Amino acid sequence: MQIVSLHSSHYPHIAKVFHQAVRAASGQGYTQAQCEAWSCGIRDRRYWRSRLGRSLVLVAQDVDEVVGFIDCELGYPDKGYIGHLYVAPAHQGRGVGGKLLDALVCQAPALGIGSLTTDASLLSAPLFAAKGFINEGRYFQQKSGEVLPGFAMTLPLPFYIAEMRPSDLAPIARLFHEAVQGASEYYSEAERRAWSPALRDEATWQARLAPSKVWVARRDSGIVGFINLLPKDIGEAEIDCLFTSPALTRCGVATSLYRVLERQARRDGVQRLSVEASYFARPFFLSRGFTELCRNEHPRHGQILVNFSMEKWLSRPEGG
Secondary structure: OEEEEOOHHHHHHHHHHHHHHHHHOEOOOEOHHHHHHHOOOOOOHHHHHHHOOOEEEEEEEEOOEEEEEEEEEEEEOOEEEEEEEEEOHHHOOOOHHHHHHHHHHHHHHHHOOOEEEEEEEOOOHHHHHHOOOEEEEEEEEEEOOEEEEEEEEEEEOOOEEEEOOHHHHHHHHHHHHHHHHOOOOOOOHHHHHHHOOOOOOHHHHHHHHOOOEEEEEEEOOEEEEEEEEEEOOOOEEEEEEEEEOHHHOOOOHHHHHHHHHHHHHHHOOOOEEEEEEEOOOHHHHHHOOOEEEEEEEEEEOOEEEEEEEEEEEOOOOOOO
């Protein structure tokens, strides 16, 4: 089974999954009348295109069969609303819903979502609870004269991605210094002092980041990561910085930051991305499809700092 993004060809299959899943809920917390009010028939493609038009939609496929789907409405500042999570009756109890929910939670921060909310049915509430959603209280929806009970549930996410604000310069300076000093697995104390001997001031970071697009990973307590896309020659751009808080290593911060950057690079028509990656960042970029070109040695304050020139082609020029 694989989780894929919505394609227009999925609409008839989604309609069928939804209707069958609702009807299968009869006798499992809902009456037949409630289920008929919930879904009186298989809705057409036009309905689903309108219903899901402003949402991130992920589809579960078993070979070529659509077996489930989830959507997240994106029209709310810093929040996402899960309007649908449905699995075909024949595939329920096989972890499909959990995989769909995990995939959504993984992608949500890169969409600027800091928390997820949903009105869970009596059947889906245990799954949401198992994934960390908090029960905020009972929820009642009225359809065709029937009252459908459920639960309002919320999941705060550990961070979300947003564009940099001017007030972020001081936190960025601090995070960079802390990230460098925390790279003790790959660089000696002397090398880390040479790389970042002290906090750089806001003016220094303003000058460095001004020519580029910058995104930060934000949480209530502050910034936990940042990345920037620096235009170079026509069709080329460089990832000048990618740093994350040592306290959130391997928590998906770098992945979410990179997703936003690559999405923007493709929109901007960037064909080739380059980066000079540290020992620490090198495995991450290799896992994102970058190719290592060469090893570099940079003399700095009496130390030799090593990094690696890497590239990724987002699209090849014609004849290239």
